[in-house]
Amino acid sequence: MSVSATALLCLVVAIHDGDTLTARCGAPGAWRQERVRIAAIDAPESRQAFGQRAHQxxxxxxxxxxxxxYRLGHDSYGRSLAHVRCQGQxxxxxxxxxxxAWVYAPQAKQYPKLLALQRQxxxxxxxxxxxxxxxAPWDYRRKYPRL
Known part of the structure; x- marks a missing residue:
């Protein structure tokens, strides 16, 4: 998947956990809400240690x-998968x-800068x-399914 060259401007209306948010995108009066999974990272689950801090x-x-x-596509749950910038970050x-957060393991080699930040x-x-x-969140989900 390649990164879309154009940015979609949205307003963030909900935070679900440390790596998922809901944004209202589009022109006034014609906007739509979409759930967005932040690409390249996996934050602790809400009930996991540091899950609430990641959310906050x-x-x-x-x-x-x-x-x-900057959309990349969709994940297996139907959420938009995107690189996200807020307040210039x-x-x-x-x-x-x-x-x-952890660098999302299946994509880790694609993000050497994030891997370096994780090591630091x-x-x-x-x-x-x-x-x-x-x-790691993927191990937590396997150990405690559907908590």
Whole structure:
């Protein structure tokens, strides 16, 4: 999948967790809501350690803010998959710097900058990396399905 060359301007109207939001996109009077999964990262689940902090950090960056979405396609749940910028910041980069997400494992090699940020956060004990044995969200979902 390739990144769309044009940005879609939206207003973020809901934050669901540390890597998913709902945005209202389009012209006034003709807008539509869409659920957006932030590309390249996987944040802790809501009930998981640091899940609420990841949610709060994404809300601080994006809630009720204009967002630029660079669509990549859709994920297996039908959500738009996109690179997202809020307040001039790449959201995936911000979540990684704060130590509140992992680089999404299947795509890790495509994002060397995010991998470097993850290594830095881990080395400094930032965010979720302060834990002795942080559990990746994909392992958490496998261990605790449908919690």
């Amino acid at each position: 950090n994404l809300a601080r960056l994006c809630f009720r803010q204009q967002a630029r979405l 790449d959201v995936a980069t911000a979540q990684m710097r704060a130590g509140l 956060a881990r080395a400094s004990g930032q965010g979720l990396w302060a834990q002795k044995r942080p559990l």
